[in-house]
Amino acid sequence: MITLDDITLTFPDGDARITAVDHVSLTAPNGVVTGITGPSGSGKSSILAVAATLIRPDSGRVWIGDTDAAALSRDDATALRRDSIGIVFQQSNLLPSLTAREQLLVMAELGGRSRRSRAAVRLRADDLLDAVGLSGHRDKRPAQLSGGQRQRVAIARALVNDPGVLLVDEPTSALDQERGGEIMDLLARLTRERQTATLLITHDLVHRDALDELITVVDGRASTAAHRVEA
Amino acid sequence: MFVAWRDLRFARGRFVLIGSVVALITLLVGFLAGLTGGLASQNISGVLGLPGDRLVLQKPATGKPSFSESVIDSATRTSWRAAPGVDDVTPVGIVQGRASIHGAASAVGVAVFGLPAGAPASIVADLTPTDDDSVGLSAGAAADLGAQVGDRISIAGSDYRVGRIGGDAWYSHTPVIALSPDAWAGVDRRLGGDGDPTVLAVAGAPDWDAVAASTDTTAMPVLTSVTALETFTSEIGSLGLMIAMLFGVSALVVGAFFTVWTMQRAGDIAVLKALGASTGSLVRDALGQALVVLLAGIGVGITIVAVLGSLAGGVLPFLLSPLTTLLPAAIMAALGLAGAAIALRTVTHADPLTALGSNR
Numbered sequence: 208m209i210t211l212d213d214i215t216l217t218f219p220d221g222d223a224r225i226t227a228v229d230h231v232s233l234t235a236p237n238g239v240v241t242g243i244t245g246p247s248g249s250g251k252s253s254i255l256a257v258a259a260t261l262i263r264p265d266s267g268r269v270w271i272g273d274t275d276a277a278a279l280s281r282d283d284a285t286a287l288r289r290d291s292i293g294i295v296f297q298q299s300n301l302l303p304s305l306t307a308r309e310q311l312l313v314m315a316e317l318g319g320r321s322r323r324s325r326a327a328v329r330l331r332a333d334d335l336l337d338a339v340g341l342s343g344h345r346d347k348r349p350a351q352l353s354g355g356q357r358q359r360v361a362i363a364r365a366l367v368n369d370p371g372v373l374l375v376d377e378p379t380s381a382l383d384q385e386r387g388g389e390i391m392d393l394l395a396r397l398t399r400e401r402q403t404a405t406l407l408i409t410h411d412l413v414h415r416d417a418l419d420e421l422i423t424v425v426d427g428r429a430s431t432a433a434h435r436v437e438a
Numbered sequence: 439m440f441v442a443w444r445d446l447r448f449a450r451g452r453f454v455l456i457g458s459v460v461a462l463i464t465l466l467v468g469f470l471a472g473l474t475g476g477l478a479s480q481n482i483s484g485v486l487g488l489p490g491d492r493l494v495l496q497k498p499a500t501g502k503p504s505f506s507e508s509v510i511d512s513a514t515r516t517s518w519r520a521a522p523g524v525d526d527v528t529p530v531g532i533v534q535g536r537a538s539i540h541g542a543a544s545a546v547g548v549a550v551f552g553l554p555a556g557a558p559a560s561i562v563a564d565l566t567p568t569d570d571d572s573v574g575l576s577a578g579a580a581a582d583l584g585a586q587v588g589d590r591i592s593i594a595g596s597d598y599r600v601g602r603i604g605g606d607a608w609y610s611h612t613p614v615i616a617l618s619p620d621a622w623a624g625v626d627r628r629l630g631g632d633g634d635p636t637v638l639a640v641a642g643a644p645d646w647d648a649v650a651a652s653t654d655t656t657a658m659p660v661l662t663s664v665t666a667l668e669t670f671t672s673e674i675g676s677l678g679l680m681i682a683m684l685f686g687v688s689a690l691v692v693g694a695f696f697t698v699w700t701m702q703r704a705g706d707i708a709v710l711k712a713l714g715a716s717t718g719s720l721v722r723d724a725l726g727q728a729l730v731v732l733l734a735g736i737g738v739g740i741t742i743v744a745v746l747g748s749l750a751g752g753v754l755p756f757l758l759s760p761l762t763t764l765l766p767a768a769i770m771a772a773l774g775l776a777g778a779a780i781a782l783r784t785v786t787h788a789d790p791l792t793a794l795g796s797n798r
């Protein structure tokens with residue numbers, strides 16, 4: 208579970224400061240896909256960046272388990288990302304020199320005391336590639352994969368270290384509608400199977416069926432009544 | 439090193455290219471170092487082969503002490519012998535002249551050393567004959583003259599028997615021939631000198647500076663005394679400058695390559711950081727990668743130097759030793775790494791936030 212508690216984030220804008228996130232509070236429970244939507248520039252990515260510990264908010268707390276992630280030092284935040292947060296970017300952001308399988312294995316080589324043995328990570332990588340339907344493409348490099356396949360690898364990569372929180376930024380923006388729908392369904396299934404607290408940004412709502420909750424952000428403010436989406 | 443190794447394989451071409459450049463520079467540095475070493479040894483191995491802890495030269499009224507101009511008179515010898523702390527004083531005469539084997543039409547340039555039999559063991563002392571009619575040839579002198587033990591050779595108009603042939607010793611690019619002190623004094627006089635020795639090889643632990651000051655001499659450790667050889671300083675100075683410039687070039691080239699390479703990877707580095715890679719692990723990766731490229735390039739370069747050096751040894755003065763191979767290699771590796779370290783700024787300053795952006 209991840210809880211954002213009264214988060215405010217501003218960016219410098221000339222002499223003044225622009226408020227990207229304005230006193231936002233939200234909770235994403237385990238096993239549920241919580242969608243965040245809103246117009247362009249409304250602050251969706253900023254909320255995700257704060258949740259991902261990639262930027263420290265001006266005020267407020269980010270509870271991941273019982274850790275206040277907003278108060279962590281840079282190094283501790285990095286370790287928290289490594290162990291407890293999976294991130295899927297808008298672009299797949301795969302490393303060009305690594306095969307699909309290696310994109311997953313690298314997650315055990317990011318530094319710190321590796322929690323699990325390499326053999327265990329190998330097993331888990333194969334299991335995850337299977338789960339995203341790419342067992343047949345494990346030895347292909349990003350250049351040899353389609354956009355949808357790349358995004359699947361990115362999703363599998365985000366889950367390798369068994370994170371409690373999965374943060375996803377516009378996963379379908381580079382895909383056609385059908386491919387996008389498949390990715391959304393995959394995320395919904397994995398969220399249920401692996402009981403992750405999934406926070407997913409999307410600005411179009413064609414795939415709203417895959418979302419369990421939907422929060423709308425306008426001008427940095429989240430709509431207080433998060434409404435249930437009927438599937 | 440997980441990503442680093444795979445990058446090496448993936449971008450093989452680029453890394454082979456920079457590795458080849460490193461190998462080429464190593465080859466140049468190694469070859470120059472070998473040549474410098476070879477020239478140096480042809481210049482000074484005779485001096486380094488003298489016995490004693492320090493070499494005493496006459497201190498001229500003006501200018502620097504010099505092997506070719508130094509003369510040590512008997513009063514100076516006596517003072518050094520009498521100085522407290524001195525264990526042994528070996529008077530050495532050095533003069534350059536020409537020698538020829540009996541019956542040969544042409545003469546070769548040689549360095550004639552005169553020193554008493556029974557001086558403390560050293561390469562030159564071990565050449566020294568026990569009588570005034572014999573000479574000891576260094577290996578180079580024997581080769582240049584085509585002489586063997588028992589042959590007769592003539593130096594400055596007098597004939598001598600080759601009593602022994604020993605190790606390699608050179609002085610100012612001429613091979614060393616050792617004579618007894620009296621025979622040497624004769625040669626020196628025939629060449630225009632006054633027969634006094636030119637250097638004292640002193641062993642012991644006296645108050646070097648005090649004794650030197652009271653006798654108008656300088657007492658330099660054997661290794662630093664070679665700066666009193668005029669040809670040595672200029673020759674080694676210019677070659678050394680070339681080697682130093684090559685070191686600088688290699689650090690720059692490697693630094694520039696890894697800076698560009700790392701900047702190209704800046705996006706990947708931001709992604710890895712966003713995924714939770716510690717800066718330490720990324721720095722290790724980057725430096726490890728540079729080290730692999732450097733070691734491979736330097737290894738190839740030094741291997742070629744060793745092969746070429748052993749081939750060239752017969753024709754050129756080329757010194758193949760750890761000092762001319764492993765030392766330059768180690769300096770190359772250190773400077774290359776320092777160059778690659780410039781690129782680390784990109785790694786440590788990469789902002790994982792940029793991985794979230796859509797315009798990578």
Ligand SMILES: Nc1ncnc2c1ncn2[C@@H]1O[C@H](COP(=O)(O)OP(=O)(O)OP(=O)(O)O)[C@@H](O)[C@H]1O
Binds near residue numbers: 225246251253254
């Ligand atoms: N690094 C930054 N520096 C300065 N201002 C920023 C920065 N990142 C975002 N902003 C500003 O913060 C506001 C919110 O931006 P954000 O990227 O969160 O919007 P968004 O909802 O994700 O939009 P989109 O749907 O277009 O991705 C915008 O006004 C933007 O200009």
Ligand SMILES: [Mg+2]
Binds near residue numbers: 251252253
């Ligand atoms: Mg955005």
